[in-house]
Amino acid sequence: MDSDPTMIIGSAGRRLYLIDWFREAFADLGLEGRVVVTENDPTSAAASYGDIGRSLPRYADPAYGPALLELVDELRPSLFLSVNDYELMHLHVATDLAEQLRERGVLVPGVDRAWQLGCADKLRMAQLLEGIGVPTPRTVTGDDEAGIAEIAATSEGLVVKHRLGSASSGLALVTADGVRAAVDAAIASAPAPADGSAPSGQDVVVQSRLPGREHGVDIVGDLHEPGALRAVLARRKVRMRAGETDKAVTVDPTPFIGNAERIARAARLTGLVDVDMFLAEGGEPSVIDINPRFGGGYPFVHLAGADVPRYYLARALGLEIGEDWREYSPGVVSAKHESVRLTAAGI
Known part of the structure; x- marks a missing residue:
C-alpha cells in the first residue's frame, strides 16, 4: 500500500466537518x-x-x-468525491471524467447516468x-392544468418548487386556491433553461403534499459492487434552515430499508446518497428527493456513531474494518451552529 495514501474532496465549500472526519478516519485506520x-x-471556507x-x-x-486529470496523475489518490451537485453532473453526465478517474484506479462513488440525471430533475426522479x-408524490409540471386539478382534488395541500432546483428553491406549500399564484412565482424565479429561453411552466413541478414527518436517510451502497446495499442511516428532521437540516434526531432505519434496497439496486449505487422521505404513522415511507452525495443530514448520524468516511477509505484501500462503521444510536x-475562519488576508 502507498505509505502516504491520498483522497480528494471536490467543492467542499462549508463542510469542514467532512474534511475532519476523513482525517480522523485515516488516523483510526x-x-x-x-x-x-x-x-x-x-477564499472559500x-x-x-x-x-x-x-x-x-x-x-x-x-x-x-485537464486540470483535474493532471492533479490526479500527480497525487494518485485512491478516492475522489464531490459534494457539489453541478460538479457531479459534469463528472458523470456532461463528460466521461468519472470513468477516466476510475480508469486511473480512483474510486469515484455515484449512481448510473439515468439516476444522476433524475437527481437533478424532480419530474424525472418521480418517474424513475x-x-x-x-x-x-404525484408530480406534474406547472403547465399541466389537468394534472394539477387531479392532485388538488385528492390532496389536502400541494407543493410547488423548481423542477431543476436544489436546497428547496422555489418551494411553496399551498392549497388549491393558491397553486396558480405559487406556480407563477416559481416560474419567475426559476433558473433559465440551458437553451437561453425564458422559464416556463415546464421548469416548475407541482406535487401532492404528503402526510407524516420528514426524514433524511443515507443509503450506502458497496463501493465495488454497484447496487449492493451496505447500510441505511436515518434521522427525523426537527428544524430546517435555508433548505438544509438544522436539527435532527436519529431513528431506527428499519422502515426505510425496503425503499433503500430498491433504489440502490436500480441506480447501481456505489457509496452514499442522501434521500428525503416522508413517513406517516403506520404508513409506508415516500421518497421526495435524492441527492447523490454526502448531504447536509449526514452529520446527525455520524455524531450518533456511524462512520461512512472510515468505510469509504477502507474500501478504497482494500482494508477490512468489520461492520461497526454503520452502527449508530x-x-x-x-444541531448545527455557526463558525467562521480566516481564508485570505491583504487582498
Missing part, C-alpha cells in the same frame, strides 16, 4: 493519509482547510477536466421512482 481539497474559489488545497477552474470551464415501485439529537 492507522494511516498517515492526506485529504486534498479542490475548490474554484481559493474549505479551500485552505485540507492537508493540500488546489484551485481548479469552474466545472463548466473547458480547462477543468414510480418505475421501481417506490412510493413518491437512535434518539440522539444534534
